[in-house]
Structure formats: C-alpha cells, structure tokens
Amino acid sequence: MPVPRLSSTPLPGIGARYDLTTREHRRLSVVAHRDGGRTLNAYRNDDPDECALSVKLTAGETAALIDALMPSHHSPNLLSTTDLGLVAECIELSSVSYWNGRVLGDTRMRTETGVSIVAVLRRAEAIPSPGPEFRLAGGDILIVIGTREGVEAAATILGRD
Amino acid sequence: MHSSAVFLIEFGAIILSLGLLGRFAGRFHFSPIPLYLLAGLAFGEGGLLPLGTSEEFVAIGAEIGVVLLLLMLGLEYTASDLVSNLKTQYPAGLLDAALNALPGAAMALLLGWGPVATVVLAGVTWISSSGVIAKVMGDLGRLGNRETPVILSILVLEDLAMAVYLPIITALLAGVSLAAGSLTLAIALGVAGLVLFVALRYGRVISRFVSSDDPEKLLLVVLGLTLLVAGIAQQLQVSAAVGAFLVGIALSGEVAEGAHNLLSPLRDLFAAVFFVFFGLHTDPASIPPVLLPALALAVVTACTKIATGYWAAKRAGISAKGRWRAGGTLVARGEFSIVIAGLAVTAGIEPSLGPLATAYVLVLVIIGPLTARYTEPLATRLTGRRKQPPAARATKTEALPEALEPVDDGTARRA
Numbered sequence: 001m002p003v004p005r006l007s008s009t010p011l012p013g014i015g016a017r018y019d020l021t022t023r024e025h026r027r028l029s030v031v032a033h034r035d036g037g038r039t040l041n042a043y044r045n046d047d048p049d050e051c052a053l054s055v056k057l058t059a060g061e062t063a064a065l066i067d068a069l070m071p072s073h074h075s076p077n078l079l080s081t082t083d084l085g086l087v088a089e090c091i092e093l094s095s096v097s098y099w100n101g102r103v104l105g106d107t108r109m110r111t112e113t114g115v116s117i118v119a120v121l122r123r124a125e126a127i128p129s130p131g132p133e134f135r136l137a138g139g140d141i142l143i144v145i146g147t148r149e150g151v152e153a154a155a156t157i158l159g160r161d
Numbered sequence: 162m163h164s165s166a167v168f169l170i171e172f173g174a175i176i177l178s179l180g181l182l183g184r185f186a187g188r189f190h191f192s193p194i195p196l197y198l199l200a201g202l203a204f205g206e207g208g209l210l211p212l213g214t215s216e217e218f219v220a221i222g223a224e225i226g227v228v229l230l231l232l233m234l235g236l237e238y239t240a241s242d243l244v245s246n247l248k249t250q251y252p253a254g255l256l257d258a259a260l261n262a263l264p265g266a267a268m269a270l271l272l273g274w275g276p277v278a279t280v281v282l283a284g285v286t287w288i289s290s291s292g293v294i295a296k297v298m299g300d301l302g303r304l305g306n307r308e309t310p311v312i313l314s315i316l317v318l319e320d321l322a323m324a325v326y327l328p329i330i331t332a333l334l335a336g337v338s339l340a341a342g343s344l345t346l347a348i349a350l351g352v353a354g355l356v357l358f359v360a361l362r363y364g365r366v367i368s369r370f371v372s373s374d375d376p377e378k379l380l381l382v383v384l385g386l387t388l389l390v391a392g393i394a395q396q397l398q399v400s401a402a403v404g405a406f407l408v409g410i411a412l413s414g415e416v417a418e419g420a421h422n423l424l425s426p427l428r429d430l431f432a433a434v435f436f437v438f439f440g441l442h443t444d445p446a447s448i449p450p451v452l453l454p455a456l457a458l459a460v461v462t463a464c465t466k467i468a469t470g471y472w473a474a475k476r477a478g479i480s481a482k483g484r485w486r487a488g489g490t491l492v493a494r495g496e497f498s499i500v501i502a503g504l505a506v507t508a509g510i511e512p513s514l515g516p517l518a519t520a521y522v523l524v525l526v527i528i529g530p531l532t533a534r535y536t537e538p539l540a541t542r543l544t545g546r547r548k549q550p551p552a553a554r555a556t557k558t559e560a561l562p563e564a565l566e567p568v569d570d571g572t573a574r575r576a
Contacts, residue, residue, distance in 0.1 A: 009310050012246065012317045013237040013291065017305060029305045034418060041305030049483035054302030 038062045088118070088145045091158050095138035098160040105132030113153040115146030171215040175204060179433045190300065191530060192293050194495050195523045197433050201440015202448075202519070219438050226435030227500050228391045228405040229428040234291065234320055235409015236417045236424075240360035243321050243410065246314045253311075253473035254318035260465040262287040268458050277333045278511035284326055285502050285518050286462045290495025290526065291316040297530045298490060308474045308483040312490050315473055323497065324353045324403050330501065331400040334508040349399045356407040368416040376423055383412070383420040384427075402500065432496065439503050440519070447516040455520035463525065463532060466491045481544070482537050489536025493529020498522050 009017045015032045022028065027048055031039040036059040044052040057065065093099055099107060109115060120127045120134070121141040127134070144154050178200055179193075186193035247254075265286030269279035294316065298304055328349035332342040360367070371386065373379040387408045394404025412420060470488030479487070502518035505511065 010242065010245075011304070011310060012239075012242040012313050013295065014304065014313065017310075031304045035422075039299075039304050041302075043305075047480070047482050049307035049480055050486070051302050051305045054305055056299070 040065075085147060086145060087148055087151050088143060089151050089155070090121070091142050091144060091155050093136060093138055093140045093142070093158060094161070096161055097136075097138050097158070099136045099158065100138040102136060103132065104130055104134040104136060107136075107157055109144075109154055109157065112157065113146060113150040115144045115150040115154045118143045118145055168215050168218065172218060175200070175215065175219070175434075175437060176430075179437065183433075192296070192495065192526055193433075194290075194293070194436060194499075195526050197436035198440045198499070198519055198523060201437035202443060202445045203440075204437065205441035205443065205445075216441070219434055219441065222431050222434035223438030223503070224401070225388070226428075226431035226433070226438075227402050227503065228387060229424060230432050230435070230496060230500065231323075231402040231406040232387045232409045233421065233424060233428050235406040236412060236421045237291075238317060238320070238410060239413050239417075240357050240364060240410055243317060243357065244361065246317045247321065250311075250314040250318055250473070253315055253469070253476060254322065256472060257315055257319065257469045258287060258322065260469050261462055264458060264461045264465060268454060272454060272513070274511050274514070278505065278514050280333060281330060281501060281505040281510075281514060282517070284330065285498040285521065286458060286494070288319050288323060288494065288497040288501065289316060289466065289491050290493045290497060290529070291320065293493040293495045293526060293529055294490055294533075297493065297533045300530075301534060303486070303490075306483065306486065308470075308477075308479050308487040308490075311474045311477045311479065312470065312487050315469070315491060319497075320406070324406055325350060327400040327403045327501075327504075328398070330504055331395075332398055334504060334510065335398055337398070345398045348397060349403065352394075352399065353403070353407060356411055360411045360413065364411065364413040367411050368413050371412060371420075372416045376419065379416070379419055380423045383408075383416075383424065400504075435503070436496075436499060439499050439506065439515070442506050443515045443519050447513060448520055451513050451517040452520055455517050455524060458517075458521055459524040459528065462494075463492045463528060467532070467536060482541060485537040485540040486533075489532040489534070492525060492532040492536075494522055494525040495529075498525075 004020055004022070006018045006020055009019070011017055011031065015034045017029050017031050019027060019029045026045075027043040029041045029043075031041065033039065038057045038059075040053075040055045040057060041051040042053040044050050104117065109117060117130060118128070119142075120130050120136075121143070122137065122139070142158065144151055146154065179197060182196040182200055183193045186196050262283040266279050266283040268286075269282040274282070294312065298306075298309060298312070303309060325346075328345055329342075332345040337345065371379070371382050373382060387405050390408050391401035391404040394407075395401040409417075467485070467488030470486075470491040471484040474484040474487035498518060499522055502515060502522075506515040
C-alpha cells in the first residue's frame with residue numbers, strides 16, 4: 001500500500017491548501033489559514049473542483065479533531081478505562097468559570113455525582129487528592145474518576161460559567 | 162459651543178453611525194463598504210446632515226486609511242508570492258488589465274472627459290476587491306475549490322500592478338510634464354523592484370529590525386515606519402499608498418503576522434473613515450445624472466471580469482463549472498476602486514468622476530457576491546447539460562471519480 005501524500009498549493013493572502021486523494025479517489029483538503037484556523041474540505045463527486053463540505057475550524061477545534069483522528073485514540077480526554085465501567089477524564093476549567101476562586105467543597109461533586117477528584121493539574125505542578133478547602137482557579141485541569149454518567153455530570157457542573 | 166466639543170460630537174456621531182451600519186450589514190452578510198459610502202453621502206455637502214468641524218480630521222483620517230489599507234494588503238503577501246505569481250500568471254494579469262481597464266477608459270472618452278480622468282476610470286474598473294472576494298469565497302465554502310488559487314493569483318497581480326499604476330496616476334494628477342512623469346515612474350519602478358529584491362534577499366533582517374515581543378512597541382514601530390515611508394513616497398510623487406504597500410511586502414513572517422493582528426482594528430477604523438470621506442466629497446444630487454453610465458459600465462465590466470476569470474481558469478486546466486465560478490467571483494469591485502477615484506477627487510479633476518465611481522462601486526459591491534454565487538448555475542443551465550442529464554447523475558456518481566482520476570492527478574500535482 002503506497003504512502004498517501006499531501007500535495008500543497010499556496011493561497012496568497014490566505015495561507016496554503018493541503019490535498020489528499022484517498023484510495024477510493026475521494027479528495028479531501030485542508031486550508032491552513034495564517035491565523036491558525038483551518039478549513040476542512042471534502043469534494044463533490046460530480047464536480048471534483050468544488051467543495052461539497054467546507055467547515056471552518058478554530059485552532060482548538062482543529063486540535064480536538066486531530067485527537068479524534070489519531071489511531072491510538074478512544075474517547076475524549078480519556079486517561080484509562082477499566083472493564084468495571086469506571087472512566088477517568090481530564091476536565092479543564094475555563095478562565096471565566098463560575099468556580100474560579102471558589103473552593104472544591106462548594107462543587108459538592110462527590111455528593112452530586114459520586115466521582116472522585118484524584119488530582120488537579122495547575123501549570124507545571126500536579127496537586128494530588130485536593131481536599132474540600134482547595135481553591136480552584138481558571139485553567140486548572142481536574143482528573144476525575146467515576147462512572148461514565150458520573151463523569152458526564154461532573155463535566156456539566158464544572159462547565160458552569 | 163466650544164469647537165472641540167462640536168468636533169467630538171460630530172466625529173463620534175459619524176463613527177457610531179458607521180458601527181451601527183456595520184452591524185446592520187453583518188446581519189445580512191454583505192460588505193459594509195456601500196453603507197459607509199452612503200453614510201458619507203448623507204453627512205456631506207448637499208446631504209441630510211452636513212458636517213463642518215470634523216472635515217479636516219476626516220480628511221487626514223482618510224489619508225491614513227488608504228495607507229493602512231495598502232499596508233495590510235502588503236502584509237498579506239510575501240515577496241516570493243508576488244514574484245512566483247508574476248512568473249506563472251502574467252498572461253492572465255495582462256488579459257485582466259486589457260479586458261477590464263479598457264471599458265472604463267472607453268466610457269470616460271464617451272463622456273468626453275480628459276486624458277487624466279480616462280486613466281483614473283480605467284483603474285476604477287480594472288481592480289477587483291480582494292477584501293470582498295476573500296470574504297465571499299469563505300462564506301460560500303469555496304476556499305478549497307480548485308479555481309481558488311487562480312482567483313487569488315489574479316488578485317495578487319492586480320495588487321502588484323497597483324504599485325506601478327498608482328505612481329502614474331499620482332504623477333498625472335500632479336500635472337507634471339512627460340519628462341518629469343517618466344522620471345517619477347522610473348523612480349517608482351526602481352523602488353518597487355528594489356524593495357522586492359531586498360525583501361526576497363534580506364526579508365529576515367528587516368523583520369528582525371522591526372520585531373518586538375511587546376505588542377505596543379511593535380505597533381508603534383510598524384505604524385511609524387509605514388507612515389514615514391508613505392510620507393517620503395508622497396514627497397517623491399510616488400504615492401503614499403504604494404510606499405505603504407511596499408513596507409507591507411518587506412515585512413514577513415512573524416512580524417507580518419503580529420502587525421496584521423495589531424493593525425486590523427486600526428485599518429477597519431480608518432478605512433471606514435476613508436469611505437465616509439469619499440462620500441462626503443460627493444454631492445448626492447450629482448449621482449442620478451451618472452447613474453445610467455455607471456450601470457452600463459457595471460454590466461459591461463461584470464461580463465469582462467467573468468470572461469477574464471473563465472479564461473484564466475481554463476488556462477489552469479479547470480473544468481467548465483470552475484471556470485464560471487472563477488469568473489463570477491472576480492466581479493466585485495470595492496475599496497481599491499474607491500482609493501483610485503479618491504486620489505482624483507482630492508486632486509479635483511472631473512467633477513462627475515466621484516459620483517460615477519461611487520455609483521459604480523455601489524452597484525458592483527452588491528452584485529459581486531451574487532455573481533459569485535449564481536454565475537456557475539446559470540451558465541451551466543444556459544450552455545446545456547452536455548455532460549449528462551441530472552437524472553443520470555445520481556446513478557453515475559460511483560463511476561465518475563474513476564473516470565476523472567487522471568485529470569485529477571495531472572493538475573493537482575502542478576503546484
């Protein structure tokens with residue numbers, strides 16, 4: 001099986017376009033904008049010069065998509081999964097989060113969802129087993145372990161603006 | 162009332178109304194440029210709300226607006242972009258100039274205008290609006306289309322041609338003799354060539370000199386450098402806009418990126434002021450008499466642009482549909498037509514040139530996005546479905562890509 005190759009075309013004033021033709025002769029291309037955004041294009045069957053789909057992605061969305069496309073990937077933010085139905089996820093607090101500056105006890109996380117917060121990653125350090133008096137800050141990444149439903153609920157709570 | 166208070170009130174009212182108009186335009190997804198022009202008409206002489214005190218500041222703001230428009234345009238491109246496009250696409254550029262500048266010139270002669278106004282109107286009808294076109298292509302999801310590089314390279318060539326054309330206009334408007342004019346042109350070409358050469362060779366060095374981690378310092382250095390070079394260029398009769406464009410070309414890489422982000426809001430503000438200024442100097446009452454010539458010119462130059470795009474895309478080996486799309490996309494004229502006409506308006510030649518250019522741009526900035534969208538479906542319908550009837554298309558889709566594959570490889574690799 002030959003290695004698929006990307007050809008690139010400069011788009012002056014916009015960025016560059018990278019093309020890929022798949023084994024099934026479908027064309028895909030990515031337009032790399034100079035501001036870090038990307039546009040993902042798939043071409044029509046009846047007119048290979050024209051896009052049937054053209055989706056503009058921000059740098060963050062692009063990163064998430066790359067994650068999903070990686071062969072080693074299973075599901076978002078997953079650290080590990082067990083056969084016992086427990087999952088572990090990294091959940092990031094946004095900088096405008098409601099919890100910015102509030103203590104961990106206020107989230108009533110364990111009571112509400114049954115998940116445990118194993119550690120908090122802040123800049124270059126990791127704080128293991130934070131207690132209820134631990135003060136959260138925007139940008140913190142919380143590692144939570146629980147059931148699938150529990151982790152989903154925790155993500156909802158932590159996602160509060 | 163105190164004069165500075167009056168100025169603040171007037172200028173504030175202008176900017177605020179522009180902001181509200183911009184929001185209105187955003188809601189309907191069309192370019193705010195025509196609205197800014199209309200706002201200028203409303204505030205100007207013979208308009209609804211004539212302004213007095215802020216005229217002078219608006220004039221200076223307009224001057225800065227043109228400089229920033231061209232600087233940002235230069236920042237969009239690297240010197241190697243320009244040179245490589247010039248090498249590969251010059252026939253398309255020449256055809257573009259011939260097909261689209263000539264109708265403008267012919268119209269000016271029909272109206273009995275002088276030679277200078279003729280050259281100006283030729284420029285107005287020649288240069289497409291890269292801003293409007295880039296936005297339209299993004300909105301229609303066509304950035305990935307195969308005809309897009311063709312469209313962009315025509316825009317690049319037009320912008321490069323501006324660097325030669327604007328000094329000529331500036332010299333003509335200043336009424337210099339043929340000898341002095343030729344000297345100006347030689348200087349302009351020499352400087353442009355030198356800047357391209359230096360940017361290609363030593364672009365990194367220039368960028369390092371300008372580069373700064375602190376956005377504030379970067380902003381001041383880039384803006385100061387640009388205004389200074391623009392001023393010197395104006396003094397040499399080369400046109401401030403071209404000086405700014407060349408500064409933009411000379412800056413590359415990270416500096417260009419940073420400067421682009423920092424200067425975008427400034428450009429938006431002053432470019433809006435420039436469009437208002439242009440409207441201010443146009444008496445609304447003078448538009449109706451030139452409406453018919455403007456419409457005729459718009460129709461003719463829409464068709465010539467479509468032909469240009471069709472031919473250029475054909476030359477690049479793109480299928481019929483893509484050729485029509487390329488043509489339709491190129492129709493929009495906008496900011497640069499106004500920049501060219503603005504030079505003539507400030508110099509005070511041919512009183513009906515401003516109104517004609519205003520009406521012309523108003524028509525084409527509104528029609529442009531529509532032709533971009535509908536030229537291809539219309540043309541496909543009119544030229545008949547030689548390929549296959551739509552009923553068969555649905556069943557044939559599986560077999561089609563195979564048949565097209567050789568074409569695909571032949572052209573996609575050319576880049």
